[in-house]
Amino acid sequence: MLPFARLTIIGLGLIGSSVARGVRAQMPAVRITGHDADPAVRKRAVALGICDDVTDTSGAAVLDADLVILCVPVGAMGAVAAEFAADLPADAIVSDVGSCKQSVAEALSAVLPDAIIIPAHPVAGTEKSGPDAGFSTLFKGRWCILTPPENAPEVAIERLRIFWQQLGADVELMDARHHDMVLAVTSHLPHLIAYTIVGTADDLEGVTQSEVIKYSAGGFRDFTRIAASDPVMWRDVFLSNKDAVLEMLQRFSEDLSALQRAIRYGKGDELESLFARTRNIRRSIVEQGQDDDAPDFGRKH
C-alpha cells in the first residue's frame, strides 16, 4: 500500500532529485511533480526525466499534492511555503529535508498555520549539489529523523514514516531542539572545522597552493571533500542553527585550548589518553556497521 499518490518536490538539487529518483525506483505508481526556482535546474530535471511534471511556479506544483517535500536551503523554506500557501490542498502533508529543524518548523508554521507539517531530516548526503548529483539509493540504510510537532496527527506521521522506509531509510522520531543539538556536534561543527582548516591552509604564507594539493595526505584530503560542500546550503545551516552551533563551538574551543596547553607543556599522557578515548569511539562506530568511507558516512547497515 502506497503512503501517498501525488508527491510534489520543491527544489530539485541533490536531495530533491534523489527523493524523486528513489520514489521512481521504489514507488513507481506515485505521480511526481517538481518545481525549482532556477529555470536551468527545471530544464535539467525535464531532460533527466526524474519527474512526471515540472512546473514554472510552486503554486502550480502543489495544486493536487497529498505530500509536498521542500528540498531547498533551510533559509528559503519559509519564503517557498508562503509562495504556494494559497494553492495548498487542505489535507496535504507538508514536509522538508532541511539539516536543522527548529527554525524550519517555525518558518513553515508561521506561513502555513492550518497545514499538517511534519519536518524531516534524512541524515544522508554528499558534498555535491544540483540535479545531476542525486541518486536513487542515497537514503538506503541511513537514518531519517522526523521531528513532528506535538499536535501532529499520528496517521500523518505514520504515512511519512512508511514513505521514508520505502526509500530504504530507518526512521526515528525526535524533538526538534534535541535534533539540532545532536546534529550541531555530529554534522554542523565538523563542516565548520573543515571549512576553517582548508581556509587556513589556503591562507598560509610561504606554502604554495600547489604544495597544499601535492602533499595533502589522508587527513587534509578528507577535510577538502567536506569543505567542498554547497556554500549557500551551509551558510543557511549555520545561521539557522546558530544557538546550538555556538554552544558546541564554545565547548570545542575549550577542548582545543586544553590540547594546546598539553602540547605547550609537554603533557604527553594527556594527549595519549584523549587519543585512546577517541580511537575507541571510532571502533564502536565500526562495530555498529557505520564504518563506510565518505560519502557513505552515517550509513547504518
Ligand SMILES: NC(=O)C1=CN([C@@H]2O[C@H](COP(=O)(O)OP(=O)(O)OC[C@H]3O[C@@H](n4cnc5c(N)ncnc54)[C@H](O)[C@@H]3O)[C@@H](O)[C@H]2O)C=CC1
Ligand atoms: N547536501 C546534503 O548532503 C544534504 C542536504 N540536506 C538539506 O537538503 C536541502 C537541499 O539541499 P541540497 O539538495 O543539497 O541542495 P542543492 O543546492 O543541490 O539543491 C537545492 C535546490 O533548491 C533550489 N532553490 C533554492 N531556493 C529556492 C526557492 N526559493 N524556490 C525553489 N527552489 C529553490 C535551488 O535552485 C537548488 O536547485 C537543504 O535544506 C539541506 O540542508 C539534508 C541532508 C543532506
Ligand SMILES: O=C(O)C(=O)Cc1ccc(O)cc1
Ligand atoms: O557528505 C557528508 O559527509 C555529509 O555530512 C552529508 C550530509 C550533509 C548534511 C546533512 O544534513 C546530512 C548529511
